[in-house]
Amino acid sequence: MAIRWPLRLCAIFCLFAVATFPCASAQKPSDPWLTVSAPKGHSNGKTVVLISGDEEYRSEESLPQLARILATRHGFNCIVLFAVDPKDGKICPNVNNNIPGLEHLKRADLMIILTRWRNLPDDQMKWIAEYVESGKPVIGIRTATHAFNLKNSAFQKYTWDNKTTEYEGGFGRQVLGETWIAHHGNHGKEATRGVLAADQMTNPILTGLDAQSIFVPTDVYEVRLPLPGDSVPLVFGQVLESMEETSKPVEGPKNSPMLPIAWTRTYRGTAGRSARVFTTTMGSALDLQREGVRRLLVNAVYWSLGLEKKITPGLNVDTVGEYSPSPFSFRSLESWKPGKTPSEM
Secondary structure (H helix, E strand, C coil), X not given: CCCCCCHHHHHHHHHHXXXXXXXXXXXXXXXXXXXXXXXXXXXXXXXXXXXXXXCCCCHHHHHHHHHHHHHHHHCCEEEEECCEECCCCEECCCCCCCCCCHHHHHHCCEEEEEECCECCCHHHHHHHHHHHHHCCCEEEEHHHHHCEXXXXXXXXXXXXXXXXXXXXXXXXXXXXXXXXXXXXCCCCCCCEEEEECHHHCCCHHHCCCCCCCCEECCCCECCCCCCCCCCEEEEEEEEECCCCCCCCECCCXXXXXXXXXXXXXXXXXXXXXXXXXXXXXXXXCCHHHCHHHHHHHHHHHHHHCCCHHHCCCCCCCCCCCCCCCCCCCCCCHHHHCCCCCHHHC
16 A cells, blocks of 8 residues: 655655755766765855875775765865776776876866876866966875875876976975975874964864864874975874773874864965965864764865854864775785676765
8 A cells, every 4th residue: 555645744854855865866876986966055156176196094984974974064066086997987097097087177176186196198288287286285194294105207297206306396385385204103003192383273174173083993194294385283193002992192202292173274376376285184084973074174175265264163074874894904906806897975
């Protein structure tokens, strides 16, 4: 026997569905990327392109979740890109020379990148270079400090260890503020407690955060001090004795001084316009389980886009749907078989 729902109840349910779940009507099964649109009628008109592609920190898990938060909770239209194996169309972070869909950057208002040592072909890399030099904002997460390891590329200057004086350190150093140097904390053994910069407590990106907001299992990355240009440290990384949140800080030079793990700066591209840049060396998929890390990133999105007046302590940064991320680790190529296509995400 069919159940007849009252018209008012049907209307209420439809309104709830529209307000709660992102619209994925733009996603096609054949698309090698993931489209996460804002709920119908709730878009703020801004498009964010999130670029994943690292072998260790599970950006293929964290960035779709961040996109869902940005779309569902805040009205951003998001497109998530992945390292894709061209042989079968499946996501495979160990394939370091293929991230389809980078042409979406042409209409992006913000690029969020978490890649590691990608060797992209020129016809893909050109979209990133065009975006970076346009003066539009950039958010770099964790291994984005060493996002590219290009070989014989027309865009060689962006590679992580570029030696030319005018672009030393490539994309990481020149755009984000630092390239890869080394692990400062003992990787996988010494976790990180975030210490908010005392002189930046009124910075809009730190809105809603306090001394207990940030703990992550990822270790502190080494950076050179002072950070270049107009960089402003927002969060410092206190190296802990173990992977437990309650563990004590390591004594000695690892915490004296503490190194920044989140900062802002500007980058002037070849188009002559200065872009707002936010960088954090936190950012494994496990880190995104922490409310403080999600809040820091969401606040940074608003700030990067010049929307800092919309940041409030009560911004909703709850995860959307089930989120059970994998621990950070390297995996063999075989362990990714069978994988998922982007549309299956």
